[in-house]
Amino acid sequence: MHMKKHFVLFLFVCSVFANGNAQRKGTFAVLEDSIVQLHREILLENETRLRYQKNEQLLYLFEETLELKNSFSHPFDALKTISVLTSPDKKVRIFTWYLISDDGVHEHYGFIQSYNEEKKQYRLCELIDKWKRIEKPDSKPLSCDKWYGALYTEIIEVKAPNNKTYYTLLGWNGGDVFSQRKIIEILYVSNKGVPVFGAPIFKGYTKSSPMRVIFEYAKRSPFLLHYNHQSYTEKTAKKDKKTNKYIVETLSADMIVFNRLIPMNEALGTIPQFMVGEASLNDAFIFVEKTGKWTFKADIIARNPDNTLPPPRERKSRIFYTPIQ
Numbered sequence: 462m463h464m465k466k467h468f469v470l471f472l473f474v475c476s477v478f479a480n481g482n483a484q485r486k487g488t489f490a491v492l493e494d495s496i497v498q499l500h501r502e503i504l505l506e507n508e509t510r511l512r513y514q515k516n517e518q519l520l521y522l523f524e525e526t527l528e529l530k531n532s533f534s535h536p537f538d539a540l541k542t543i544s545v546l547t548s549p550d551k552k553v554r555i556f557t558w559y560l561i562s563d564d565g566v567h568e569h570y571g572f573i574q575s576y577n578e579e580k581k582q583y584r585l586c587e588l589i590d591k592w593k594r595i596e597k598p599d600s601k602p603l604s605c606d607k608w609y610g611a612l613y614t615e616i617i618e619v620k621a622p623n624n625k626t627y628y629t630l631l632g633w634n635g636g637d638v639f640s641q642r643k644i645i646e647i648l649y650v651s652n653k654g655v656p657v658f659g660a661p662i663f664k665g666y667t668k669s670s671p672m673r674v675i676f677e678y679a680k681r682s683p684f685l686l687h688y689n690h691q692s693y694t695e696k697t698a699k700k701d702k703k704t705n706k707y708i709v710e711t712l713s714a715d716m717i718v719f720n721r722l723i724p725m726n727e728a729l730g731t732i733p734q735f736m737v738g739e740a741s742l743n744d745a746f747i748f749v750e751k752t753g754k755w756t757f758k759a760d761i762i763a764r765n766p767d768n769t770l771p772p773p774r775e776r777k778s779r780i781f782y783t784p785i786q
Contacts, residue, residue, distance in 0.1 A: 489535035492526045500542055509563055533574055533583050546616040548628050552576040557612050567635030569610025577654030584654035599671040603658040611644050615688050621753030639734040643686040645674040665757035677733035684738035686719045692762045716745040
């Protein structure tokens with residue numbers, strides 16, 4: 462198997478170096494060109510068997526490329542159809558993409574490069590999608606070989622009071638012909654560089670403390686999920702002397718904002734394929750550094766804060782790729 466991967470890598474490098482312009486590029490730029498070219502072929506391939514065969518070649522090519530020394534230093538910014546997210550502390554990088562099977566099920570693929578503190582080097586981990594087989598996925602820690610597949614669009618780095626770093630991932634899972642999903646995933650890395658998905662750091666959203674938050678909704682419904690600086694109202698302990706009512710203040714913070722899901726019709730109940738995002742109803746998670754929790758806030762004012770509010774802090778996420786839904 463290892464020889465096969467080297468052979469695939471050799472073929473693609475040779476094919477790219479056949480171009481005169483490619484010969485003037487560095488090794489990683491050549492390999493990146495090969496990845497771009499192969500994924501473009503996958504997107505244009507109509508025959509299912511050939512599409513999956515080429516995807517296997519892409520997996521081999523990615524693995525061999527990312528295992529090369531100093532691969533983390535290469536930005537891979539030419540990958541426009543594959544999501545590439547790098548954490549602000551440069552200790553994690555995630556590549557994700559997907560295929561759609563003949564029966565309309567989305568299958569997700571990817572790799573994580575994570576820094577091994579003990580060995581002072583990066584560890585490579587292939588992500589194996591098991592999203593359809595995981596029961597109660599919001600309640601379990603998961604691993605690279607048992608991954609709730611998603612195409613990740615944002616990475617947010619936060620620290621808990623014990624100085625442990627969590628990487629919060631926002632992603633999209635295309636689901637099947639009936640429904641799709643947006644996901645707030647938690648990722649942390651052990652001292653040995655082993656990635657672990659899921660952590661009970663969500664407060665106030667449900668009675669339990671979920672490991673991740675999954676929004677399942679109708680296939681053709683839009684649903685907002687993003688991280689930015691927004692405003693919200695909060696009742697204070699102070700009372701207005703004239704009205705004797707508690708004073709409500711408008712505050713601002715970096716937060717994960719999302720639409721509230723409602724049924725298309727009350728008679729349909731909460732069946733996921735009939736749930737839609739209500740654009741006028743927005744909730745959010747705000748990270749509280751003191752507790753190390755993403756704390757739920759209902760009824761967020763989802764618009765840009767007024768100019769009189771404090772300027773946003775430096776963004777902790779970077780969007781590389783937004784899927785077309």
